[in-house]
Amino acid sequence: MSAEIYDAIIVGAGSVGTPTAMKLAEGGLKVLVLEKNPSAGQGQNKAAIGGIRATFSDPGKIEICRRSLEIVSTWNEKYGDDLGWQRGGYCFPVYTEELENKLKDLLVIQRKHGLNIDWIDAEAMKEMIPGVNPENLRGGTFSPDDGNVSPLRTLNAFYKRAVKLGVEFRFNEEVTGFTVNSGRITEVKTAQGVYSAGTVVIASGADAKETGEMLGLSIPVTPDTHEAGITEPVESFFSPLVVDLRERPGSANFYFYQNYEHQIVFCLTPNPPIWGKDRRSTSGYLPMVARRLIELVPRLKNVRVRRVWRGLYPMTPDGIPIVDKVREIEGLYLAVGLCGQGLMLGPGIAENLSSLIIDGKPVVDREILGEFTFYRNYNAAVEMLK
Ligand SMILES: Cc1cc2nc3c(=O)[nH]c(=O)nc-3n(C[C@H](O)[C@H](O)[C@H](O)COP(=O)(O)OP(=O)(O)OC[C@H]3O[C@@H](n4cnc5c(N)ncnc54)[C@H](O)[C@@H]3O)c2cc1C
Structure with missing residues (x-):
């Protein structure tokens, strides 16, 4: 059986995976999201209480969450969904x-x-x-x-727009493995099928460590x-x-x-x-x-x-997320370790990660996103307001 082919596959339809799928589709990519739960947001997104702030000590989190605030506060006007934003x-x-x-x-x-x-x-x-x-x-x-939003309404609005833009979501499909050929990721496997893509984003939240192990990566989440x-x-x-x-x-x-x-x-x-x-x-x-x-x-x-x-x-050990291109495996990206702020970081990370994937650079200063690198010293700085 030959694998179905996509431009990008995202593992996890949560606080960061869902808006990232939406942004990649906005950029014209054919996107598949694989989610082990029966619908989007059933991981930790629905546990969030709804706070969205840019008030941090870490400059990267400040910049990213300022973008998230802009996205959620103007969403109703642009797309007509009430996110419960206050x-x-x-x-x-x-x-x-x-x-x-x-x-x-x-x-x-x-x-x-x-x-x-x-x-x-x-x-x-x-x-x-x-x-x-x-x-x-x-x-x-x-x-x-x-401010604050309803986490359920917000994620559902991202999901609805992603579907409208052509993103395919496969629910009840747990990712169980990957194929890496000559240092490049080529396939994602579940019990139901094998899917092929040149780009894969790991957005598996609290399961990031286990997903990383399938790829021989040690992800400190x-x-x-x-x-x-x-x-x-x-x-x-x-x-x-x-x-x-x-x-x-x-x-x-x-x-x-x-x-x-x-x-x-x-x-x-x-x-x-x-x-x-x-x-x-x-x-x-x-x-x-x-x-x-x-x-x-x-x-x-x-x-x-x-x-x-x-x-x-x-x-993560320092309270700062991991958003990066993996150096050891071509085509693989991480959007994990969102700590207690995944709802508020999700939209801003999605915008920057999709820009990194499509245009080779984030929307914010490259140095700002550089703070979220997978390859940092996790004992150097600790977010004070994590
Ligand atoms: C009590 C509480 C209150 C919170 N309040 C806030 C708040 O006010 N504001 C805020 O910003 N954040 C808050 N958070 C934190 C926020 O909920 C998380 O940071 C965020 O949901 C994490 O996003 P994520 O996309 O990384 O993970 P998730 O949203 O959990 O998404 C990951 C998805 O990946 C799926 N998955 C995992 N492994 C696989 C696999 N192998 N195959 C397929 N799918 C897989 C999971 O099922 C899940 O759906 C709160 C959290 C808690 C617990």
Whole structure:
């Protein structure tokens, strides 16, 4: 049986694979996406709570997420899909001098990269988050151009446009192997078939390590589990996504916002991290996050939680994604290790990776994308706001 022939094959219809397929098809390529789940976004994309920010410490992440913000904020106008986009900003309330100094130092880098972000005083913070605990509140940072979307609506909009542009999606097809001939990738294999292409993109999220092993590559992506939850809708009373960077027993920080349907969506970073792929909810999460929510905004104490869930961050050692052309295998690209920011990095990475594949150069400065290289020293720099 001869293999079906495509210009590009993408492994994984997730936060980055789906928009990348769409962008490659926009550039005129015949694209196939192979996905082991029954539909797009069923990996970690649907676990995301919906935050989209350019507020990072790493210049590459800042640039890429600025592009993502531009793409999602103009999507409805261009293509007529409501992504649930709200430009509510991100704010980081601060209660200690140490964190104030750290965030103020970071402001210098962030502004250098053109971010619209500023320090606001305690009074302004109280107005921004009505009912925020005022004791020892020093103020914090606020970046008004950041926002939030519905992860499901967003991915579905990318999927719909990809299909319209001719991308073929094959669901329930797990990639099990590849053919590499004379240092060039030529085929992708599943239990159902063999597909041929000159270009292959690995976008397999939390399974990147296992996919890499099929090609003899050691991809440093380790899944790290995080839990989230959503409340009943309550009258809208705050706009930004709020990040509380204080450590508390069992958690390094937590964050929450009120979505386009007025529900409060919240997430917590476990400390120590919980590595692995177990997606069963834990009994400890809800009491821990509820305590944190009520400590920061006591008026939330009577809001009822509708459901909780647990998903995986595909983590790299430095918290920076891997987006690169593989030197050892001609035609092979990586778009993996999106950590806790795949939803917000996905559209910007898709635009740059497709440009790299089609035109040989990214849209942003080559040096910026160079930070995401597979061949970097993973112990050199660590993203502060990962
Ligand atoms: C609780 C929680 C909250 C989060 N909140 C946010 C947020 O607010 N904002 C944000 O930007 N990010 C957030 N994230 C992170 C975000 O969900 C991930 O970074 C992102 O989904 C990863 O994108 P990806 O495309 O790499 O992986 P995925 O979206 O998981 O896509 C990878 C796909 O590859 C498929 N696949 C794997 N192996 C194979 C194979 N061999 N063959 C075929 N298919 C394969 C998988 O089934 C999957 O569909 C959150 C994550 C969690 C868990």
